[in-house]
Amino acid sequence: MRTAKFSYFQSLRFAWETWKHNVLFLAGIIFLLMVVASLPSLVSIAGGFLFEDPSSNAAYVVFQIFVFILIIVSYILQLIMGIGFIKILLNFCDQKKSTVSDLFRVKGMFWRYVGGVLLYGLLILAGMILFIVPGIYWAVRYLFVPYLLVDKKISIGDAFRVSSKLTKNTKWNFILFGVFIGLLNLSYFVGFLFIFFGGFTLTAGNLALGIILLVIGFLLILAAIFITMPIMGLAYVHAYRTIAYTTGAGFDADRQKGVTVSSGEHATKIVMVVVFVLAILFSIALAGWSIMRLRTMSYYPTQYQDFPSEVAPVPLKDYIREDGSFDAEAYQAALEEAYGSDSGFDLTEGQFDESFSEETLVELQ
DSSP states (O other): OOOOOOOHHHHHHHHHHHHHHTHHHHHHHHHHHHHHHHHHHHHHHHHHHHOSOGGGOHHHHHHHHHHHHHHHHHHHHHHHHHHHHHHHHHHHHTTOOOOGGGGGOOTTTHHHHHHHHHHHHHHHHHHHHTTSHHHHHHHHHTTTHHHHHHHTOOOHHHHHHHHHHHTTTOHHHHHHHHHHHHHHTHHHHHHHHHHHHHHHHHHTTOHHHHHHHHHHHHHHHHHIIIIIHHHHHHHHHHHHHHHHHHHOOSSOOOOOTTOSOOTTHHHHHHHHHHHHHHHHHHHHHHHHHHHHHHHTSOOSOGGGTTOOTTOTTSOGGGGBOTTSBBOHHHHHHHHHHHHOTTSSOOGGGTTSOSBOOHHHHHHHO
């Protein structure tokens, strides 16, 4: 068997060019996948608005059963569409045209695919329990099991056997490739970080900065979902087809078009590395600036920003009885009169003792 060969940048370049020329089609496929995955949650949220008192509403019980059935149907559809998505990616690699209907053409593959993916996931889980390293090893060794089950329609056992041959002597390459691809998807996690800071900033009363952070966060997440994730899938499929051809590992593998690297590969490598590094530095700098900016802001909601520590203008000393004890209920009533019943202050729940030390009384008086 020949030694496995593939180029990180060759696969990424193929993925970029393919995505660029099929951006609307791929975006539509991913959007459809997102709708199917999120439909049960959306229906459940809508039910929360429809039923005012769910605990005493028999119709709500029927609605919950409907949501449960919808979750099962959604999960089955996601599995079917996952198979179809791999077929579409393989078609791109072979320069064949695909349609949306290819997402649902899984005849004769569904149960074999489900069994293979389930076994693959259980192996990784067991490996992670066994001090992580075996999990990483098995994840890389059997990386191509889902592709083989869809592409060659072989048995589950054969898929694991062939995947092991395909990744033989190239596991470290795929670990590094996976790390690199994961870094490309860093915008997904950075996006959530910006959304968190944006929401916190809005709560702290800085409207402009909060909106800017939220917008940046949503854009980064959208970029990850509609750009880097499909590019990642295309890159892995291209690597699979390239290695299958170069190794000849146990089955006939046609040489896919687009494998040959053009003379501009080195320039492409430089551009991709520069863009990647600049994107990471920009994200880190913007996140650091946001953190430093938040440290200079008040952490109280807008309506409390002017409150001193003793919660003036309702002074504590006015509610100390003659015997030195503190009238918490009267003070609470004064707070509610001054700031409203939803002020968030509830001194009758034990936040303050009903008596103060002599030192405290001297300071208050």
